[in-house]
Amino acid sequence: MAIYHGSAVLRNDGTDSITNKKDLNAGVSIPVKVEKYSDDTDATLYDINDNPIANPVSTDNKGNFVFKAADDEYNIYFNKGTADEVKQERVQVYSLDSVALLTVNETATLTDGQTVVTFSTENTTGASFHINGVGVDSRLLTSEDIDQMETTLTSITLFESYPAGTVITLSKNSGTGATVDANIRREFVHNFATLADAVSSTKILAGDSVNLKERTTGNGGGAMWDVVLASSVTANNDNIVACTGVATLALVYADGQSAHTIDSTTQLETTDLPRGSVVLIKEDDNMKSTIYRILSSAAYALLTPWRDDVELDNGNFARVDGSKKDKVAELPNPFVIAHQGGVLVYPTHTLEAYRACVAAGVVAIEEDTHPLLDGGLACHHDNTVDDSTDGTGNISDFSTMGWQGLKVDAQNWFGGQVYSDLKTTLFSEVLSEIGDKVVHVPEVKGDSSGVKVVDALVSNGMELASIVQGNTLPQVQAAIDAGIPAMIVSSAYTPTELVTNKVEFVGLATTESDATILSYVSAGVKVVMYTPNRHVDRTRFDALGVSGYFSDDPVYMSKSGYKLTKDPFKNKTYYHGHLGNNFDIETRGYFQNGGWGFPVSAVSKNFVLQGWGCPIEEDTYTISGSITFDDSAGGADSANIAFAAQTDDNFQDAAASTDACYHAIFRSSGLFILYRMEGSSYTSLGATSMASIAQGDTITFTIAVSPSQVVVTRTDISSSNQHSTNDTTYRGGYFHFGRNTAGVTFKDITIT
Numbered sequence: 127m128a129i130y131h132g133s134a135v136l137r138n139d140g141t142d143s144i145t146n147k148k149d150l151n152a153g154v155s156i157p158v159k160v161e162k163y164s165d166d167t168d169a170t171l172y173d174i175n176d177n178p179i180a181n182p183v184s185t186d187n188k189g190n191f192v193f194k195a196a197d198d199e200y201n202i203y204f205n206k207g208t209a210d211e212v213k214q215e216r217v218q219v220y221s222l223d224s225v226a227l228l229t230v231n232e233t234a235t236l237t238d239g240q241t242v243v244t245f246s247t248e249n250t251t252g253a254s255f256h257i258n259g260v261g262v263d264s265r266l267l268t269s270e271d272i273d274q275m276e277t278t279l280t281s282i283t284l285f286e287s288y289p290a291g292t293v294i295t296l297s298k299n300s301g302t303g304a305t306v307d308a309n310i311r312r313e314f315v316h317n318f319a320t321l322a323d324a325v326s327s328t329k330i331l332a333g334d335s336v337n338l339k340e341r342t343t344g345n346g347g348g349a350m351w352d353v354v355l356a357s358s359v360t361a362n363n364d365n366i367v368a369c370t371g372v373a374t375l376a377l378v379y380a381d382g383q384s385a386h387t388i389d390s391t392t393q394l395e396t397t398d399l400p401r402g403s404v405v406l407i408k409e410d411d412n413m414k415s416t417i418y419r420i421l422s423s424a425a426y427a428l429l430t431p432w433r434d435d436v437e438l439d440n441g442n443f444a445r446v447d448g449s450k451k452d453k454v455a456e457l458p459n460p461f462v463i464a465h466q467g468g469v470l471v472y473p474t475h476t477l478e479a480y481r482a483c484v485a486a487g488v489v490a491i492e493e494d495t496h497p498l499l500d501g502g503l504a505c506h507h508d509n510t511v512d513d514s515t516d517g518t519g520n521i522s523d524f525s526t527m528g529w530q531g532l533k534v535d536a537q538n539w540f541g542g543q544v545y546s547d548l549k550t551t552l553f554s555e556v557l558s559e560i561g562d563k564v565v566h567v568p569e570v571k572g573d574s575s576g577v578k579v580v581d582a583l584v585s586n587g588m589e590l591a592s593i594v595q596g597n598t599l600p601q602v603q604a605a606i607d608a609g610i611p612a613m614i615v616s617s618a619y620t621p622t623e624l625v626t627n628k629v630e631f632v633g634l635a636t637t638e639s640d641a642t643i644l645s646y647v648s649a650g651v652k653v654v655m656y657t658p659n660r661h662v663d664r665t666r667f668d669a670l671g672v673s674g675y676f677s678d679d680p681v682y683m684s685k686s687g688y689k690l691t692k693d694p695f696k697n698k699t700y701y702h703g704h705l706g707n708n709f710d711i712e713t714r715g716y717f718q719n720g721g722w723g724f725p726v727s728a729v730s731k732n733f734v735l736q737g738w739g740c741p742i743e744e745d746t747y748t749i750s751g752s753i754t755f756d757d758s759a760g761g762a763d764s765a766n767i768a769f770a771a772q773t774d775d776n777f778q779d780a781a782a783s784t785d786a787c788y789h790a791i792f793r794s795s796g797l798f799i800l801y802r803m804e805g806s807s808y809t810s811l812g813a814t815s816m817a818s819i820a821q822g823d824t825i826t827f828t829i830a831v832s833p834s835q836v837v838v839t840r841t842d843i844s845s846s847n848q849h850s851t852n853d854t855t856y857r858g859g860y861f862h863f864g865r866n867t868a869g870v871t872f873k874d875i876t877i878t
Contacts, residue, residue: 157205
């Protein structure tokens with residue numbers, strides 16, 4: 127097992143006007159929940175003496191917490207389940223070599239305030255000492271703490287007195303003397319109530335981390351410094367931090383006019399550092415340069431690491447726009463990318479599609495980019511224009527002017543009736559209009575256009591809001607060289623090859639095996655699946671730890687913000703979750719007379735998920751509406767409703783299916799039949815003879831589901847109009863509308 131200790135940092139203060147998020151504060155008496163990263167189960171926790179303790183643990187009066195757990199990766203939550211929840215994902219808890227835990231004995235405190243710590247190991251050569259515990263700063267002990275003259279092979283004498291239960295950690299180092307390993311150093315954090323306390327402390331070493339519980343000036347509450355810029359800092363009453371005596375450190379940011387530095391004599395005002403700014407610390411030539419992000423609106427609640435692989439301008443400082451945010455780093459996990467702009471809901475690669483994605487809250491959009499004859503970049507999926515425009519031929523044969531002259535014939539292939547007079551789109555138009563409202567995920571078509579894509583992103587300031595994708599390493603190399611995250615959409619490269627070449631993301635097909643997907647996840651490569659559109663697919667891949675999805679129906683795939691209680695058919699276009707077994711109109715249905723369906727009879731079955739109203743979470747609900755039999759030969763022709771389906775997978779009504787639901791059949795002969803579907807088998811739940819339905823007739827119906835009963839009623843007739851069953855196998859879930867041979871239209875559907 128290994129000890130882990132840290133400080134709770136919470137969003138529990140005033141809302142920042144720029145980020146629209148709450149300010150950061152260290153939290154006292156906060157529940158800290160620890161769950162295994164692999165399966166989200168509760169971790170088994172112990173105290174420093176290996177005694178089992180409750181999960182969650184609670185922070186102390188300085189915001190600290192400490193626990194022991196088995197070596198593993200964990201998610202750590204502060205205030206889980208509340209509006210102030212904060213999650214630290216994939217925290218590694220691991221044991222260090224040659225560590226002995228030494229507990230202070232309360233009887234060993236000397237009268238002059240010193241503490242003698244005894245331990246059993248005799249191998250202390252080259253060791254360093256760390257201290258942590260309730261009410262104690264977690265830090266490296268130095269000569270300011272230890273009376274070196276009293277150090278023996280079996281004990282150390284500390285200048286200060288510490289309470290019983292305090293833990294001293296003895297750590298062996300790869301170096302000599304008191305130098306501490308980087309893996310150890312980053313675990314140790316000082317906690318102070320105010321900046322003044324931190325400034326006056328003699329315990330802070332350059333590079334140490336500092337938590338501040340509160341601010342004495344400025345807006346908002348306390349925050350965290352992840353790095354102390356200097357061995358000493360000072361503050362005044364104007365929210366200014368001065369770095370002194372640090373010739374090897376410089377802080378660079380951009381205000382739109384010029385670059386600025388902080389050196390041993392420069393002070394930086396709060397107003398120069400808007401929250402969300404990106405800055406660079408340039409250390410001396412023998413040390414690493416690191417990009418940081420401003421966390422707070424107060425200058426002395428300063429930095430958090432962002433990226434360390436940015437190419438420096440002229441060998442000195444990176445040019446970073448201080449007003450930009452790293453949109454890629456802020457993506458949720460998992461995130462959903464609108465494939466072709468959400469092609470199942472919006473016309474592919476049109477500005478109308480991208481605008482709608484932004485309005486619906488989609489976090490990322492894909493643009494397939496093709497080079498045009500004169501060097502421009504077109505947004506289009508295929509290599510030719512034949513399928514979705516009024517033109518013919520290869521995209522590469524069109525100039526920018528010729529491309530802009532084409533029309534998108536959405537009504538001929540999309541099915542919705544609201545889109546007309548749409549034009550084709552240039553990549554530059556998307557970047558100009560959409561900007562950094564979302565993350566752009568352009569796909570490079572052909573090795574030669576990678577540089578053009580990157581140039582377009584850079585010239586529009588989209589470096590922090592882009593992931594460049596391609597099928598090969600040469601296609602994304604320009605993005606890697608520019609410090610823009612890259613994705614290879616192929617399993618042709620091994621996880622090791624992607625990591626070696628600094629490719630952060632891999633796009634994998636849904637046909638890949640679980641073992642293949644897990645091999646990339648385990649290597650730290652962020653996996654993005656293409657192109658699932660249903661919740662059942664997301665359930666599978668979420669469990670494997672993937673980072674994102676390309677989806678043709680991105681809002682539905684995001685599983686939030688789309689559900690309705692009344693059908694959207696009057697909009698005359700497909701809505702989120704309105705998914706057929708294929709993409710074409712013939713299997714997704716048509717809109718007419720305020721309704722939707724398949725108005726012309728055919729020798730076939732068609733079923734379409736009504737995801738706009740799914741999933742239904744309650745056990746008690748009613749689905750009601752009307753069905754018009756537009757085209758029917760009578761007899762066994764039918765309108766069909768599958769409901770209480772346990773997943774949103776395709777409903778097939780076939781022997782080899784995985785259907786798990788009820789299946790209601792309204793035949794034009796008047797016979798109503800109800801089945802319970804159980805995969806490849808089905809069970810009849812009875813039938814009722816009702817009034818026959820002639821071509822052109824409209825029936826109205828209700829399907830009332832309760833915990834104990836299902837009742838189906840034809841409300842257009844008054845007698846022999848009801849069928850019921852006490853079967854309780856399925857409740858809630860998803861529902862599908864469809865037909866068998868008959869031409870039918872569904873209308874005025876409500877869920878109550």
